[in-house]
Amino acid sequence: MFRNTTRSEPGKRIPTAEDRAEPLFVQSVERAMAVLSAFHHADGPLTLTEITTHAGLDRSATQRMVHTLRALNYIRRDAGGHGFVPGVRILDHTLDYLRLHPLVRQATPVLQELRTSVRERVDLSLVDDTRMIYAVRLQTKRQTFNASLLGHSVPAFCTSGGWAMLSRLPEADARDIIERSDRRPFTPHTLTDPDEIMQAVGETRRNGYALALNQLLSGEIALGFPVLDNHGRPVAAIHIAGSLSEWTPGDYVARFAPLGQQTARALSKY
Missing domain, CATH: 3.30.450.40 (GAF domain)
Structure with missing residues (x-):
């Protein structure tokens, strides 16, 4: 079976046990990035349940992360009310990467x-x-x-x-x-x-x-x-x-x- 998209599987850096054992490692940041990364696989808006599944988190943690990221405009409600999509502030980081x-x-x-x-x-x-x-x-x-x-x-x-x-x-x-x-x-x-x-x-x-x-x-x-x-x-x-x-x-x-x-x-x- 041929793929129906030319996109490669998005990269994913999985922290090692040694990474997580470091006192400087912040697990809440890891969870927030897991929520944002859930959209790598999306063809449209994602529900909270779908984000939970893709992020590999429990529903309570996902709900808190989505709420926080919405407040920061990194996630927003889909205009049609069908779920969530990335927010416009993601583009600020793309620009930073490219210009630097x-x-x-x-x-x-x-x-x-x-x-x-x-x-x-x-x-x-x-x-x-x-x-x-x-x-x-x-x-x-x-x-x-x-x-x-x-x-x-x-x-x-x-x-x-x-x-x-x-x-x-x-x-x-x-x-x-x-x-x-x-x-x-x-x-x-x-x-x-x-x-x-x-x-x-x-x-x-x-x-x-x-x-x-x-x-x-x-x-x-x-x-x-x-x-x-x-x-x-x-x-x-x-x-x-x-x-x-x-x-x-x-x-x-x-x-x-x-x-x-x-x-x-x-x-x-x-």
């Missing part, structure tokens, strides 16, 4: 120049374990709503940016990420076998860019380029995505791979 992230600040004007040159969709995604999270998205007119949202995430195992990131990791680390991923396919062509994915990663390593066809979306062609930190570790990836109805893979690579590689080198810290 040095790579995002540096990359934005560079990617705008790349977008002008290629006239196709250009993205910057950040590495988060088994997934890539979009931090900059420069769209074409044909993109869908979800494809334009910052914070949208996609799996590393079947995306050009993910393969680009994996290609710059030690082979054992790359395979570990692949094997821990939820490898349910998105299209009939999505690679799900770890050995086949590792072959794609190896080809990416040899070429210096990733070429993904029909992996996340049917009819999509995407190139991915790794962005490295000053230790040579991948921290992000640049994507250039287009349509197979307009491009052959050979022409797409010839036209855009040099530009993408040049941009990725400009943003990397060797």
Whole structure:
């Protein structure tokens, strides 16, 4: 069965027993974040019962957290009265993250120049374990709503940016990420076998860019380029995505791979 959404499973940092044993660890903050994280799985407003289930808390604790977060405008009542949705103050923290992230600040004007040159969709995604999270998205007119949202995430195992990131990791680390991923396919062509994915990663390593066809979306062609930190570790990836109805893979690579590689080198810290 294919997935009905391109979103990757949202990341979740589970505190260890040692974390919780620390005197500085505040469990009420953990519970509040669990309530906010319940909306990662939502397709619409959530009832108090649904928040309780997703957050893994008892109903009394959930009710107190929801009341407090509503008072702070991090949660609000749905306009239709069907439940709760995130409040507008969540966006303040998204802005803080993006404006204070040095790579995002540096990359934005560079990617705008790349977008002008290629006239196709250009993205910057950040590495988060088994997934890539979009931090900059420069769209074409044909993109869908979800494809334009910052914070949208996609799996590393079947995306050009993910393969680009994996290609710059030690082979054992790359395979570990692949094997821990939820490898349910998105299209009939999505690679799900770890050995086949590792072959794609190896080809990416040899070429210096990733070429993904029909992996996340049917009819999509995407190139991915790794962005490295000053230790040579991948921290992000640049994507250039287009349509197979307009491009052959050979022409797409010839036209855009040099530009993408040049941009990725400009943003990397060797």
